[in-house]
Amino acid sequence: MRKxxxxxxxxxxxxxxxxxxxxxxxxxxxxxxxxTLIIAMIAVFILLLIVRVIKSKYDNKDDSKGQ
Known part of the structure; x- marks a missing residue:
């Protein structure tokens, strides 16, 4: 499934x-x-974006160490 x-x-x-x-x-x-649902939907979406950014930073660090 695409992101x-x-x-x-x-x-x-x-x-x-x-x-x-x-x-x-x-x-x-x-x-x-x-x-509550509107706030929860926005919070979950923001958390998913934050996790995505953090994950991409760790992936970039791992790629640079391997070179």
Whole structure:
């Protein structure tokens, strides 16, 4: 699975959860859950980007040591 597609998939899963909660079939308070999910989706996306940057730095260090 290509990396950009993986991030798109994560965002779509989060959006799908958001829509299910918005459907009214759960016992959660809608306002609270909507706000929490939006923040959680953004936080997970930012964390994935940070991990990607850190991983690429370590991969570059390993490549330069091997030469």
């Amino acid at each position: 950009p597609f993986r991030y798109f998939l994560y965002i779509m899963v989060g959006f799908l959860i958001y829509q299910v909660i918005d459907s009214g079939e759960t016992g959660f308070t809608h306002k609270e859950v909507k706000n």
